[in-house]
Amino acid sequence: MISFILNNEIIKTDLPTGYVLLDYIRKNQRLTGTKEGCREGDCGACTVLIGELVDDEVVYKTVNSCLFPLGDVHLKHVVTIEGLNLETINYLQEQFVYQGGTQCGFCTPGFIVSSMGYLISCKNYNLNDALIYIGGNICRCTGYSGIRRALTNTINFLNEKLKGFNSGKNNSIKNLVELNFLPDYFITIPQKLRELKEHQIEEKVNYQKFVSGGTDLYVQRWEELVDKNVYLLSTKNDLKGIYVNNDEIFIGGANTISDVEESQVIKQYLPELSESLKYFGSKQIRNRATVAGNIVNASPIADLVNMLLVLDAKLYLESEQNKREIYLREFFKGYKLLDKSDDEIIKAISFKIPKENYLFNFEKISRRTYLDIASVNSSFFGYIENNFVEEIHISAGGVAPIPLYLKTTSSFLKNKIITKDLIAEAIEIGMNEISPISDARGSAEYKELLLRQLILAHFEKFFPELVSIDLVLKEV
Ligand SMILES: Cc1cc2nc3c(=O)[nH]c(=O)nc-3n(C[C@H](O)[C@H](O)[C@H](O)COP(=O)(O)OP(=O)(O)OC[C@H]3O[C@@H](n4cnc5c(N)ncnc54)[C@H](O)[C@@H]3O)c2cc1C
Ligand code: FES
Ligand code: FES
Numbered sequence: 001m002i003s004f005i006l007n008n009e010i011i012k013t014d015l016p017t018g019y020v021l022l023d024y025i026r027k028n029q030r031l032t033g034t035k036e037g038c039r040e041g042d043c044g045a046c047t048v049l050i051g052e053l054v055d056d057e058v059v060y061k062t063v064n065s066c067l068f069p070l071g072d073v074h075l076k077h078v079v080t081i082e083g084l085n086l087e088t089i090n091y092l093q094e095q096f097v098y099q100g101g102t103q104c105g106f107c108t109p110g111f112i113v114s115s116m117g118y119l120i121s122c123k124n125y126n127l128n129d130a131l132i133y134i135g136g137n138i139c140r141c142t143g144y145s146g147i148r149r150a151l152t153n154t155i156n157f158l159n160e161k162l163k164g165f166n167s168g169k170n171n172s173i174k175n176l177v178e179l180n181f182l183p184d185y186f187i188t189i190p191q192k193l194r195e196l197k198e199h200q201i202e203e204k205v206n207y208q209k210f211v212s213g214g215t216d217l218y219v220q221r222w223e224e225l226v227d228k229n230v231y232l233l234s235t236k237n238d239l240k241g242i243y244v245n246n247d248e249i250f251i252g253g254a255n256t257i258s259d260v261e262e263s264q265v266i267k268q269y270l271p272e273l274s275e276s277l278k279y280f281g282s283k284q285i286r287n288r289a290t291v292a293g294n295i296v297n298a299s300p301i302a303d304l305v306n307m308l309l310v311l312d313a314k315l316y317l318e319s320e321q322n323k324r325e326i327y328l329r330e331f332f333k334g335y336k337l338l339d340k341s342d343d344e345i346i347k348a349i350s351f352k353i354p355k356e357n358y359l360f361n362f363e364k365i366s367r368r369t370y371l372d373i374a375s376v377n378s379s380f381f382g383y384i385e386n387n388f389v390e391e392i393h394i395s396a397g398g399v400a401p402i403p404l405y406l407k408t409t410s411s412f413l414k415n416k417i418i419t420k421d422l423i424a425e426a427i428e429i430g431m432n433e434i435s436p437i438s439d440a441r442g443s444a445e446y447k448e449l450l451l452r453q454l455i456l457a458h459f460e461k462f463f464p465e466l467v468s469i470d471l472v473l474k475e476v
Helices: 021-028 091-098 108-121 127-133 144-164 171-178 184-198 257-262 264-269 271-279 291-297 303-310 407-413 420-433 444-462 469-473
Strands: 002-006 009-013 047-054 057-064 077-079 242-245 248-252 314-318 323-327 332-334 345-352 359-365 376-385 388-397
Touching (some): 047 108, 057 108, 171 184, 264 271, 271 303, 388 420, 388 444, 407 420, 420 444
Antiparallel strands (some): 047 077, 314 345, 359 376, 376 388
């Protein structure tokens, strides 16, 4: 039995855990304000808020309901556009109308829910952060200037009004209720969720498939999941946590990309990783996509995998009978072929804390800056002291059947003095390690050229004086 709160109503349902939340909202509940556009996580029209009790406070996140397994709403608060309605439209909605932020209106509920997710989650309002929250919402008619103006005015309005308010922990919802941005039932939700939790009954269920965030599975194979009880790894606390142990950083397999991006541990020891993850999908996708899902999906262009390859990450695999460790560089055996049995789950990953003078860089080429997968991506990690290369590790995505670690190139660079010629030679070696194919993201020649330029971009970042224009323009 799945028990949750939908807007202001307690719901109990026996539907399979793999049923799609969007279908439940629109078809079973007839709450048709939430729209269905792409059903692939690309448009944001289906965005809803999911609130969960964390340390006695309800934390809300925006998600794409089209990729969300219904079972994952258990003991949570789901807010659709209808659940944000007051007697009259609120200031944010008003601004969308007055500033020309809506025309046909199809995308508008998604934009409003994403924007409200921002207003609920953040304490210091500013436009740049707000834009990150709507990065996963697409509008085909309005043009984004009106939406931007609506957000700017809302932020200015709230910053002005909140001057006298207490903006400490737990207060943003209270403030937004008092300022008529949110209906007042929001205040009662923490207590209702606590009561649901107290009265829940543990049940034995026969699960048929592992799902974490569902952002790959519900795009690729949702028809196979909707009538099944899927096992929701994203709800397992023993697969979560980001912490330091001895000289290593550990990340639970079920941690989301947002968890990694926002982690204080990552910000302290490897802030560039956190920054690079801003180019992973959209806010809604990052709030769901997990570390292990990115690895097991085994896409050659997986962004986090690309970064973890240069960090020489280790995987901790577990099944009922067995526990073992394996390096990520050894894990991919061929296109979507892994050194993993069906019953093994990735419990965690780890990598060594970088020493103080490390160099890290991530480059990604995609058609849009945000919410787009890479045509080619590449990461760089290493130590170079007084032009002496202690070690450099380079990865390359989208140029082979697997996420590729450039092993020969990386060992060639070890213990050398860095010069313009060394960089040129390393690139030639790198080009011999790859085997790109022509597909929708570009021809094989184009991808080869992209990787060449991305490797140059790494060196240009740290040694601009060594990357001359003739190296950049050199024909391949
Ligand atoms: C709109 C959109 C944009 C995207 N943008 C990007 C992007 O910019 N960069 C990028 O790299 N990816 C992107 N992706 C792909 C996807 O979000 C990632 O690959 C994500 O990390 C998958 O994680 P998940 O938890 O959603 O996986 P799921 O879909 O839940 O699962 C994927 C696979 O992993 C298995 N699995 C999950 N967890 C475990 C575990 N702990 N142990 C063993 N097996 C497990 C599942 O059984 C399944 O086979 C995007 C996807 C969408 C829909
Ligand atoms: S319907 Fe497009 S993101 Fe869900
Ligand atoms: S107003 Fe028509 S899609 Fe945005």
